[in-house]
Amino acid sequence: GAVVSQHPSRVICKSGTSVKIECRSLDFQATTMFWYRQFPKQSLMLMATSNEGSKATYEQGVEKDKFLINHASLTLSTLTVTSAHPEDSSFYICSARRMTGGRMNTEAFFGQGTRLTVV
Amino acid sequence: GENVEQHPSTLSVQEGDSAVIKCTYSDSASNYFPWYKQELGKGPQLIIDIRSNVGEKKDQRIAVTLNKTAKHFSLHITETQPEDSAVYFCAADPSGNTPLVFGKGTRLSVIA
Numbered sequence: 001g002a003v004v005s006q007h008p009s010r011v012i013c014k015s016g017t018s019v020k021i022e023c024r025s026l027d028f029q030a031t032t033m034f035w036y037r038q039f040p041k042q043s044l045m046l047m048a049t050s051n052e053g054s055k056a057t058y059e060q061g062v063e064k065d066k067f068l069i070n071h072a073s074l075t076l077s078t079l080t081v082t083s084a085h086p087e088d089s090s091f092y093i094c095s096a097r098r099m100t101g102g103r104m105n106t107e108a109f110f111g112q113g114t115r116l117t118v119v
Numbered sequence: 120g121e122n123v124e125q126h127p128s129t130l131s132v133q134e135g136d137s138a139v140i141k142c143t144y145s146d147s148a149s150n151y152f153p154w155y156k157q158e159l160g161k162g163p164q165l166i167i168d169i170r171s172n173v174g175e176k177k178d179q180r181i182a183v184t185l186n187k188t189a190k191h192f193s194l195h196i197t198e199t200q201p202e203d204s205a206v207y208f209c210a211a212d213p214s215g216n217t218p219l220v221f222g223k224g225t226r227l228s229v230i231a
Contacts, residue, residue: 004162006162034218041226042223042224043208043221043222043223043224044163044208044221046218049218091160093162093163095218095219107153107165107168108153108165108210108219109165110155110162110163110164110165111162112161112162113160113161113162115160
């Protein structure tokens with residue numbers, strides 16, 4: 001199956017600093033990627049849709065200035081958590097879907113996830 | 120918009136028994152239904168999927184059934200093993216150009 005690589009898998013940062021998380025589709029081009037946040041024992045919460053070459057689309061309640069998304073190429077999207085605080089501690093996961101005939105009606109593959117701890 | 124309900128939230132079975140997880144969806148336009156397995160500290164892994172033109176799909180010990188009329192689909196795991204213990208998520212694809220909509224997950228425990 002297709003591979004989506006996410007890095008880093010685990011990061012600890014000090015309150016007030018920024019953290020960048022990378023998501024790469026290794027063997028296919030992804031014009032659209034998705035960023036999720038997952039709290040313990042809960043489902044995936046969609047944060048934003050990352051579009052290559054244009055601005056990300058954020059879900060209601062997600063601060064776009066807090067969670068900066070850049071999708072500069074067809075294989076790379078980044079999520080930067082700016083001025084991180086302890087409440088931003090969470091498991092962040094990216095996902096990418098292959099395009100088929102202009103539609104994303106195919107499998108969605110997930111990265112390994114990033115465990116962010118803000119101290 | 121699409122809404123996916125998943126049951127049960129937790130499931131414990133004896134090794135060798137079968138496990139069934141059920142999901143319902145609300146949007147009749149949804150036509151793609153994947154299932155994911157998530158182990159602790161890892162991202163979800165696609166284990167099987169089904170499209171609306173098929174009623175059943177099987178891959179070794181795993182099978183998925185789809186009833187479009189009733190808008191529900193189910194995951195069946197036979198001959199369960201301890202390594203099947205994980206959280207399983209169902210999802211529905213409303214249009215092909217929007218994010219998947221996930222159920223809340225089922226924590227499966229297979230007791231040896």
